[in-house]
Amino acid sequence: xxxxxxxxxxxxxxxxxxxxxxxxxxxxxxxxxxxxxxxxxxxxxxxxxxxxxxxxxxxxxxxxxxxxxxxxxxxxxxxxxxxxxxxxxxxxxxxxxxxxxxxxxxxxxxxxxxxx
Amino acid sequence: xxxxxxxxxxxxxxxxxxxxxxxxxxxxxxxxxxxxxxxxxxxxxxxxxxxxxxxxxxxxxxxxxxxxxxxxxxxxxxxxxxxxxxxxxxxxxxxxxxxxxxxxxxxxxxxxx
Numbered sequence: 001x002x003x004x005x006x007x008x009x010x011x012x013x014x015x016x017x018x019x020x021x022x023x024x025x026x027x028x029x030x031x032x033x034x035x036x037x038x039x040x041x042x043x044x045x046x047x048x049x050x051x052x053x054x055x056x057x058x059x060x061x062x063x064x065x066x067x068x069x070x071x072x073x074x075x076x077x078x079x080x081x082x083x084x085x086x087x088x089x090x091x092x093x094x095x096x097x098x099x100x101x102x103x104x105x106x107x108x109x110x111x112x113x114x115x116x
Numbered sequence: 117x118x119x120x121x122x123x124x125x126x127x128x129x130x131x132x133x134x135x136x137x138x139x140x141x142x143x144x145x146x147x148x149x150x151x152x153x154x155x156x157x158x159x160x161x162x163x164x165x166x167x168x169x170x171x172x173x174x175x176x177x178x179x180x181x182x183x184x185x186x187x188x189x190x191x192x193x194x195x196x197x198x199x200x201x202x203x204x205x206x207x208x209x210x211x212x213x214x215x216x217x218x219x220x221x222x223x224x225x226x227x228x229x
Contacts, residue, residue, distance in 0.1 A: 006158075033214070044160075045206060045220035095214070102166060102213040103174050104149065106159040107226060 002027040004092050006107035013082050014115050020067070022108050023092030033098035034075040035104075036066065039089040048090075051075060079112075085088040087114045118143045120221035122207050123167045128227045129197060137192045137224050139207030148190040149174065150182065152203040153223075159206065165190055166213055209212040 002113065003026040013019045036048040051059045051066045059066040067076040075094075079086055092107040120141045141148065149164035151174075161174030165184040179201055181193040190209075194201060196207055207221040 004158075033216070035216075041224050043204075045208070045218075047217040047219075050216040057226040093159075097214060100172075102147070102164060102172070103161050104164075104218065105161070105175070106151075109157060 002029070002032070002094055002096050002103075002105045004094055004105055004107035006092055006110050007038065008110045009108075010111045010113070012113050012115055015084060016081055019079045019082050019086075019112065021079075021090050021092075023075045023077065023107060025073050025092075025094050027096055029096040029098055030098065033095045033097070034066065034068070035076045035093040035095070036064070036075075037091045037093065037106075039091065039109075040085075041088070045091075049077070068087060082114050082116060084114050087112060117227065118219070120207055120209055120219050122205075122221040124224060125222060126225050128229065130229055131198055132196050135194050135197060135226075137194075137207075137226070139190045139192065139221060140170060140188050141190075141207075141209040141219070143209065143211075145209035145211050145219070146187070147211070147215070147218075148184065148207065148209045149218070150180070150190070150192045151206045152176065152201075152207065152208065154203050158215050162192070162205075164213075177193065197226075199228050202226060202228050206209065 005024045032053045034051045038046045049061045065078045150162040151159040163182040165171045205224045208218040210218045
């Protein structure tokens with residue numbers, strides 16, 4: 001069974017600094033996808049970025065990048081030049097590409113607070 | 117507007133009183149799923165559906181039922197709710213199970229007393 005671990009329950013970062021949110025995963029499957037979602041205080045879930053296990057380059061979306069280290073089974077989210085609007089809960093998730101196991105497994109989340 | 121809608125958004129009920137939370141999407145998505153979110157536990161998948169008439173258990177299916185009679189709708193049924201089902205529930209959909217992005221509904225906050 002797949003598992004996602006986010007070891008940082010909360011983080012405080014100064015505005016304009018870069019921030020790295022940690023995510024490690026565990027699976028025995030070779031083909032899988034990794035995701036990051038943002039949940040602001042308003043409660044909605046916002047998709048940020050996706051990385052496939054066979055993608056050779058790290059995924060990037062604007063100020064978001066995913067630092068994918070396959071051998072270490074880590075998929076850290078990097079936010080460059082943080083803004084006050086980045087304050088939110090962030091969830092890492094994974095899906096394995098196995099027929100009959102089309103689940104999406106989430107981590108417990110990291111609450112990021114950006115300090116002005 | 118492309119969206120996933122859930123109703124009701126808030127519900128307070130009593131133990132044992134059957135309830136249904138509706139979920140509907142207007143994007144012709146094949147994959148739909150239900151999650152519950154609890155403090156310290158993140159989101160956990162309850163059930164998912166690959167397509168009409170095809171549903172499967174997620175990680176925490178006990179106490180819940182689902183059905184997928186139409187592509188756009190995926191209701192979550194609690195036949196006999198208990199206080200441990202007090203939670204924030206999200207419905208989500210995507211074009212297929214291996215799509216990059218899932219679209220989430222606004223959430224339903226359920227309290228069972």
